[in-house]
Amino acid sequence: MLPRSQILLLASLILAGVVSAFSGNMDTYFLDVAMGVGISVVLASSLNLINGFTGQFSLGHAGFMAVGAYTSAMITTTLGPKFGWSQLGLQWVLFPASLLVGGLLSALAGLAVGAPSLRLKGDYLAIVTLGFGEIIKVVLQNVEAVGGARGLVAVPGHTNLFWTFGTAALTVYVVWALMNSTYGRGFLAVADDEVAAEAMGLNTTRYKIIAFAVGSFFAGIAGGLYAHLKGYLNPTGFDFNKSIEIVIMVILGGMGKHVGVIVAAVVLTAVQEPLRQLGDWRMILYALILILLMILRPQGLFVWPLWTKKTT
Amino acid sequence: MAALLQLDQITIRFGGLTAVSEVTATVQTGELVGLIGPNGAGKTTVFNMITGVYQPSGGRIQFRGRSTAGLRPFEITELGIARTFQNIRLFPSLSVFDNVRVAFHLHLKHAAIHSLSRGPKFHAEEEELREATLGLLKIFNLERVQNEPAKSLPYGDQRRLEIIRALATRPQLLLLDEPAAGMNPAEKVELMRLIQFIRDQFQLAILLVEHDMKVVMGVCQRIHVLEYGRKIAEGTPQQIRANPAVIAAYLGQESTAA
């Protein structure tokens, strides 16, 4: 008999599959937004592991997303035609494999950035991760093999409701399951007091590295989903603004709160299209929301006692 | 028999200030030892060197015959040394229960991956740890507040919770940094009784830092006295009480230390 959490995960995956199977005649605009929402949940929940639960401050999530996006898009665009597989083989073998490789490479990038910089705290870590995100962008803009500044085009549209919601459910499950164990309480302990955590025998560096690796793994997968949803990639899509957008979801949802952050990701993504008409004013609006939130409701917008309960 | 903990001429300098200077001291297995001295004498700094928070500028520290040089704090805890902090350092947002549970970390058989698979072994171990945590909380009468965030506890309970949390690492040596600070005389007596109980029940050695001489006199078998970073005396409570250097060091202190 599976534990309840795994039954829930399984049920979510099946539901995602069923809804996806019947999505053929759904409104394409609605579908696009829905898939965008799923990707945002993956991004926000995975960043929540780093910034919320473990108390680090990463501003480079879009950079990790870019690593996964370009990796998986390169795999499907180059290998896809060569293999000459059926649509089914591409959809169910090559695409998920490319997502996985993208996630793994992104996790490696997470390790590479995380390991040397995790001795840094707060603002310093934020600056290093911010720098990483910008470096990734500039590198992508200058490597012709991945399209350079023009970007990567003709990425096959493999992303569907099943992959987005399935990945979202899996991400939420992984973050939830990690936190809800004696081992996982260590992440929260590291966030609360690093000196005390070390004194209790916790290898705080190891915890932070795991948070970074798992967080960037899912950011990479989200990137792959994004690539095969949009059909093209542009380095500027993974800039500082994108990272900030994800950070805002985590803060709005209440750092280190599972449900709050999911709700924030859903709401913010759903209103994004209408808000796009505001152009650059959108970022100013975000900044205003953030300031007001810090003053009026620092614990997050979508948090009430029901969701802050911490039991296994 | 070799000492459990051996401090050999340890020294540490912060810039121009020599906070601890050539201190030599031992703690034997199962012993309850006091480390006393006026404020600023270097007691907490000695703890920070033993636990790897600071590396000594000179001298050697050996625990169970093994040098602790270069080890990180969590590795020293792994060897069997646990501590409390002078300014309480609980995990404030975690529940009382989780504060203790997380300190069983060193004895966990499962790792991150098992939190994901959540098999029968994982659940069995979690259940085992739940019982062990509740067992510790019960001894100290804190099981009734197990679900409260640690920061919401009254001061005295926070101090006791910090001791319980340290015990959960299953140490052979427990370092207590002014556990009686901020308590009234009745609470201090109760705490000293508790400390002796812990030593007997958990069969460990305790090094107790206190700047109030009267508190340690009653419970410690041996006492080391620090002043201005130097050790000025060592002996039984009777010997310490009669030591002229100690009396001199504490003369101006008596009124404030009460």
Ligand SMILES: Nc1ncnc2c1ncn2[C@@H]1O[C@H](COP(=O)(O)OP(=O)(O)O)[C@@H](O)[C@H]1O
């Ligand atoms: N990290 C540090 N940097 C500079 N000076 C320090 C540091 N830690 C302790 N000290 C100094 O070392 C001396 C001893 O401090 P401490 O060990 O806290 O004394 P005690 O615990 O006996 O009251 C004090 O003068 C203190 O200011």
Ligand SMILES: [Mg+2]
């Ligand atoms: Mg002190």
